[in-house]
Amino acid sequence: MAQGNKIVIRDFSFYYNSFQALMTINLDIQPRQIFTVFGPARSGKTTLLKSLNRLTDLIFGTSHTGTIFLDGMDIYDPKVDVTQLRRRIGMVFDLPTPLPMSIYDNIAYGPKLGGTNRKNRLNETVEKALRSAVLWEEVKDRLHTSALRLSGGQQQRLCIARVLALEPEVLLLDEPCSGLDPISTTSIEETLIQLKKEYTIILVPHNIQQASRVADRAGFFLNGELVEEGSAYQIFTKPREKQTEDYVTGRFG
Amino acid sequence: MAALSTIAVMILILFQILKEGLPVLNLHFFLDSPKEMGREGGIFSTIIGTAALTLVAIIFGAPLGVGTAIFLREYTRESKISHMIRFGTDCLAGVPSIIFGLFGFVFFVIRLNMGWSILSGGLTLAAMILPTVISTAEESIRAIPPSLREVSYSLGGTRWQTVTRVVLPSALPGIFTGILLSVGRSIGETAAIILTAGSSLVMPTSLFSPIRTMSVHFYILAREGISMKMAYGTGAALILLVLMINIMAQWLINRYIRHRT
Numbered sequence: 001m002a003q004g005n006k007i008v009i010r011d012f013s014f015y016y017n018s019f020q021a022l023m024t025i026n027l028d029i030q031p032r033q034i035f036t037v038f039g040p041a042r043s044g045k046t047t048l049l050k051s052l053n054r055l056t057d058l059i060f061g062t063s064h065t066g067t068i069f070l071d072g073m074d075i076y077d078p079k080v081d082v083t084q085l086r087r088r089i090g091m092v093f094d095l096p097t098p099l100p101m102s103i104y105d106n107i108a109y110g111p112k113l114g115g116t117n118r119k120n121r122l123n124e125t126v127e128k129a130l131r132s133a134v135l136w137e138e139v140k141d142r143l144h145t146s147a148l149r150l151s152g153g154q155q156q157r158l159c160i161a162r163v164l165a166l167e168p169e170v171l172l173l174d175e176p177c178s179g180l181d182p183i184s185t186t187s188i189e190e191t192l193i194q195l196k197k198e199y200t201i202i203l204v205p206h207n208i209q210q211a212s213r214v215a216d217r218a219g220f221f222l223n224g225e226l227v228e229e230g231s232a233y234q235i236f237t238k239p240r241e242k243q244t245e246d247y248v249t250g251r252f253g
Numbered sequence: 254m255a256a257l258s259t260i261a262v263m264i265l266i267l268f269q270i271l272k273e274g275l276p277v278l279n280l281h282f283f284l285d286s287p288k289e290m291g292r293e294g295g296i297f298s299t300i301i302g303t304a305a306l307t308l309v310a311i312i313f314g315a316p317l318g319v320g321t322a323i324f325l326r327e328y329t330r331e332s333k334i335s336h337m338i339r340f341g342t343d344c345l346a347g348v349p350s351i352i353f354g355l356f357g358f359v360f361f362v363i364r365l366n367m368g369w370s371i372l373s374g375g376l377t378l379a380a381m382i383l384p385t386v387i388s389t390a391e392e393s394i395r396a397i398p399p400s401l402r403e404v405s406y407s408l409g410g411t412r413w414q415t416v417t418r419v420v421l422p423s424a425l426p427g428i429f430t431g432i433l434l435s436v437g438r439s440i441g442e443t444a445a446i447i448l449t450a451g452s453s454l455v456m457p458t459s460l461f462s463p464i465r466t467m468s469v470h471f472y473i474l475a476r477e478g479i480s481m482k483m484a485y486g487t488g489a490a491l492i493l494l495v496l497m498i499n500i501m502a503q504w505l506i507n508r509y510i511r512h513r514t
C-alpha cells in the first residue's frame with residue numbers, strides 16, 4: 001500500500017444478488033484532490049460511491065469480495081462502527097434531498113445525531129458549513145424557514161453544507177449537478193474547488209465537460225470495470241484505452 | 254351518479270337524525286346524568302363513558318399499532334415473520350366486532366377477572382382498532398421517500414434516530430388520520446362494548462367501573478322503546494361529536510403541515 005493514499009480499494013467486487021456490479025476494482029485515491037469517477041449509466045459509479053460509506057448495507061441481498069481501506073483501516077472490518085465511518089465519509093446525492101425541516105435543522109441534523117446539543121456550538125457549525133458551501137449570504141436571514149422552499153441549486157448547496165457540518169474527511173458527490181441549471185452548476189463547481197483544499201473529493205460528474213473542468217484525476221468505468229485511471233489531463237486528452245477514447249470523444253455513451 | 258347518491262344517502266341520514274335530535278339538545282341534555290333509565294335527564298355519564306373507553310383503546314392500541322408498523326417497515330425485510338404479522342392483522346380486520354366482544358368477555362371480563370369495566374372494554378376496542386392503525390401507519394411510513402432515510406443514514410444516523418427524527422415526523426399526519434378513523438370506530442361500536450364494558454348508567458369512578466357509551470345508550474333507548482326522543486337526541490350528539498373530532502383533526506393536521514413546510 002503506497003504511503004499517503006486516503007482511500008485504497010483492493011480487488012473489490014460487488015454483487016446485487018447474482019448481478020455483479022463491480023469487477024475486481026483496484027484504485028488508490030489521494031487526499032486533497034478531486035477524483036472523478038465517470039462512465040455511462042449502469043457502469044457501477046454509484047455502487048462504488050455507496051460502497052465507500054457502506055450505504056450499500058441498507059440494500060437487501062448485496063455482497064462483496066475484496067475490501068476498501070480508509071487511512072489504512074479496513075472499512076468492512078466487523079469492528080468498524082458504521083455510523084462513525086459515515087461521519088468521516090460524507091455523501092451528496094444526485095437529487096437535492098433536503099429533509100422536511102428548516103434550513104438550520106437540516107444542517108444541525110448530523111451534529112445533533114452525534115450528540116452536539118450546545119446552542120452556541122451548533123450556531124457556529126451551521127454558519128461555518130453554510131459559508132463553506134457558499135450559501136450563507138442567501139439564507140442567513142431565513143435560517144428557520146423550511147428548506148423545501150429553497151431553489152434546486154440552493155437545496156443542493158444545502159445538502160453539501162449539511163455534509164460539511166460533520167467535518168468529514170472525504171466527500172462523495174454523486175452527480176450533484178444533474179438537476180441544476182448552468183449558473184447553479186458553476187457555483188457548485190466553484191464550491192468544490194474551494195473545498196478540495198481541505199477534503200478528499202470523489203465526484204461522479206454530470207458530464208465529461210464537468211469532469212475536465214474540476215478533476216485532478218479521473219477513472220473511467222464501463223460495465224463495472226475500471227477501464228483506465230490517471231491524471232485528468234491524460235485521461236481526457238490522451239487516453240491509453242480505445243474504450244476511454246471512444247467515450248471521451250463522444251462516440252458512445 | 255354513484256357519488257351523488259352516496260351524498261344523497263348521507264344527507265338523508267344526517268337530516269333525519271338531526272331533525273329529530275337537535276330540538277332535544279341543550280346544555281342540560283349534555284351535562285345532566287340520565288334519570289329513569291334515560292327517559293329523563295341528560296347523557297353526561299355516557300359522554301364520559303365514551304371518552305374514557307376511547308381513550309383507553311387509543312392508549313393501548315395506538316402505540317402497539319404504530320410500533321408494529323415501524324417494525325414491519327423499518328426493521329424487517331419481507332420475511333416469514335412479517336408475512337405472518339400481516340396475515341394476522343388482515344384476519345383481525347375481517348373479524349366481526351361481536352367476536353371481539355365475545356373474546357373480550359371470555360378473556361378480559363371472566364378470565365382476567367376485570368369484570369364489565371372501562372379497562373375490559375378499552376382493551377377489546379384496542380384489539381379491534383389494531384388493524385386500522387397498523388395499515389394506515391404502514392401506508393404513511395411507506396410513502397416516505399427512501400432517499401430521506403438514506404440521507405439520515407449517510408449523516409451517521411442510527412436506525413432508531415432515523416425512525417424517530419425523519420420517518421415518524423413525516424408520517425405523523427397519516428398515522429394521526431388512522432388513529433382518528435379508529436376513534437370513529439370506537440365511538441360507533443355497540444355490541445362488543447355491551448359484552449365487555451356493560452351498560453351501566455352510573456357515573457364511572459375508576460378504570461374498573463362498568464360504563465355505558467353514547468352508542469350503547471342510543472341502542473338501548475331505541476331497542477327497549479324507552480324514549481325515541483332521547484335516542485334521537487343522543488344520536489344527534491354523537492354526530493356532532495364525530496364532526497367536531499374530524500374538524501379538530503383537520504385543523505391540527507393543516508397546522509402541523511404548514512408548520513413544517
